[in-house]
Amino acid sequence: MTRHTTHVEEKARRLPVIDSADIVVLGGGSAGLSAAVSAARLGADVLLIERYGFLGGVATAAMVTSFCGLYLDRTYDACRIVRGFADDLLSLIDAQGGLAPPRRVKPGAVSQAFDVTAYKFAADDLVDDAGVRLRLHSFGVAALLDPDDDSRIGHIVVESKSGRGAIAGKVFIDASGDGDLASVSGCTFEIGDEHGFMQYPTTMFRMRNVEDVLTAGIRKTIGSKVADAIASGEYDLPRKYVSVSPQPFSTEWRANATQVRGERDEAIDGTDVLQLSRAETEGRRQVREFHRFLKNRVDGFANSSILDTAPQIGIRETRRILGERELDAEHVAEGKTCHDAIGLGCWPFETHRNGTVDWRAVGGRGYYDIPLGMMVPAKGPINLLVAGRCASASPEALASVRVMGSCMVMGQAAGTLAALAVQETSTFLEIETPLLRQTLENNGVCFLPDSGLLVTSTQA
Ligand SMILES: Cc1cc2nc3c(=O)[nH]c(=O)nc-3n(C[C@H](O)[C@H](O)[C@H](O)COP(=O)(O)OP(=O)(O)OC[C@H]3O[C@@H](n4cnc5c(N)ncnc54)[C@H](O)[C@@H]3O)c2cc1C
Structure with a gap:
């Protein structure tokens, strides 16, 4: 006879601790890949956890295959606004013949197509060269607070073909796109706007x-x-x-x-x-x-x-973790600066609505500072950063900052801050902003458009 129950009890069980690292990054998309490689290059022991058998996230798993947010469109030419980690990814893809010239999609929007397989190979080489340890085919499912200090995450729990296990870390970066780790660690988050509106997804x-x-x-x-x-x-x-x-x-x-x-x-x-x-x-x-x-x-x-x-449908928007600072529409629309800038964003507001897509240009200078505060959860563990699509942005601002160029900026800053925090045995807030900025600059991050790297974008 079938018994109809709504819930069943699962017995508590002891988990093996299967790994540990200074910095544990969940998700190997634009933000996570950039974070892991940037942290490892600064000498940190980094473990990157990814549910698929390859890296790239939306770029490869959802076959998005075009970088947005890397170029500031100046009508007659375009100049790079995102460099640093992005330079290395682009040049490895280019070396395989897998990078197209930049192309103007519409005024204010210059994108650059890439080959999906070349991206996967480039990502493999980047993590290998930087010494990042990889756990592919591993799904992050839970967080365990440190029993000696419940203001910190002690372990992330992963499920894989090998079973369930815990991984210890000093610092964690949630770059899962959906905020999977932050949402099970006590961080607050929102989904959709006040009307429940979220951007529509696409199968590429x-x-x-x-x-x-x-x-x-x-x-x-x-x-x-x-x-x-x-x-x-x-x-x-x-x-x-x-x-x-x-x-x-x-x-x-x-x-x-x-x-x-x-x-x-x-x-x-x-x-x-x-x-x-x-x-x-x-x-x-x-x-x-x-x-x-x-x-x-x-x-x-x-x-x-x-x-x-594409192996999976492309999801544009889910959880947005509430951060120390929420990137808002005004900041993007007016091209504002901020004291805790970690790099630049410039992609227009691109909002996928029912049956159509709305575009609105970035105003002011045509680009804006991306603030560190949007990656630091306002509530939750003190050793967790959130980078990429799930960082703190209003639904409107997300329509701009969610593109790969900006996600790489966030990833590089999260990895750099995490590495500095481990080196200095400090909390994120104790790391001085000038030190973070100097380290980012030393590693190629732009805080002004790079007019030395001009390109002529081809008209579509
Ligand atoms: C259809 C579509 C078209 C787009 N077009 C463009 C475009 O042309 N150009 C552009 O620049 N941007 C575009 N975007 C936006 C952009 O691609 C994404 O917002 C951006 O890549 C997000 O990067 P991310 O690193 O934050 O997340 P993701 O790329 O989603 O990476 C997250 C990674 O985490 C992994 N992961 C998630 N949860 C877990 C878990 N629990 N355990 C283990 N691993 C996990 C995922 O498998 C993935 O690899 C598009 C987005 C969509 C959906």
């Missing part, structure tokens, strides 16, 4: 055998072709604003064109596994439909086929 895909020569001007014409297709009733397309763009290797293109919604048309919640499950199959259904549209209605795609769909 790549195509092969696109006839590049036939695609000239596509960025200007694709919008009206999508609108015509929707109006014809022959295609079920979810978004009016789409991006279909070439990859570094000829005849290979990528599409950012799907949008997965819940039953009430809301964005699906990337922290809900049932919604995620449904979203994966729905995203792939939309991929097939959008490719059918491209083949039939857009020049250059008639002989193309789908090369691959």
Whole structure:
């Protein structure tokens, strides 16, 4: 007979301590990779925990394949605004022929496409060269406070094919994108805005055998072709604003064109596994439909086929941990400075709404300081930093600072601060801001746009 119960008891069990490190980083995306490599280069013993079998996060697992937020668009040229760790990642990708020239997506927005496999290889080399220890296929699931000092995390608990185990650390960096570690460590967080709005997710895909020569001007014409297709009733397309763009290797293109919604048309919640499950199959259904549209209605795609769909749906927004300082819309919109700057951001507000995408430029100088305070949880363990998409930003500001360029800036600063804290046996707040800034500058971080590194961005 089946017994219907809502809960069952799990017996407490002793966990093996399977590893330890000075600095434990959860998540190997733009922020976590940058944090781990930057900390290890300063001499720290670093362990990087990642649930997949490869690094890169959204860049590789969601096949986003284009860096945003690295270049300040100055109309006739563009100059680099994010360097440091990003320089090394870009040059390793470039050495494999996997980096396209920078390209103006729209005024104020210059991006740079990369090859997804070249990124994975570059990430492997970066962690290897820096001496970062890797635990792939490992899911961070819980935090255990230090029994001698409950203001600190003592261990992170991971699950893997080898079972469940605890990993000790002096300092922890949550770069999971979703704030998985911070949310189980007593930190406060928000999901969505006051109306529950979150940005909509997208399943990315790549195509092969696109006839590049036939695609000239596509960025200007694709919008009206999508609108015509929707109006014809022959295609079920979810978004009016789409991006279909070439990859570094000829005849290979990528599409950012799907949008997965819940039953009430809301964005699906990337922290809900049932919604995620449904979203994966729905995203792939939309991929097939959008490719059918491209083949039939857009020049250059008639002989193309789908090369691959992303291993996972791309989630733009989930938990935002509340920090000592929340990056707000005014700071971004007015291009403000701050006393605890760790680098620069410049990507416009890019908000994925139901059926479309809203854009709004960064005002003032056209770029803004990214504050350290957004990575320091306001409440929770004192030895935890939060870097990347889950750091403290209002929903509006997140629409700008969530891009990879800014996530690498946060990662490099988090790794650097963590390494300094371990070296000095200090808390984060005891590390003087000038020391952090000087160390970041010594390692290539820009605090002003680098006009020595000008590029001419190609018009789409
Ligand atoms: C569809 C889409 C298109 C986008 N387009 C662009 C673009 O063109 N250019 C751009 O610059 N930005 C783009 N963005 C934004 C940007 O890619 C992300 O916001 C950014 O990469 C986030 O970096 P992150 O390091 O904070 O998180 P992620 O890249 O998500 O990295 C988090 C890592 O942590 C791992 N992880 C998560 N939870 C756990 C756990 N519990 N245990 C172990 N590992 C865990 C994940 O597997 C992942 O590797 C896009 C985002 C989406 C979703």
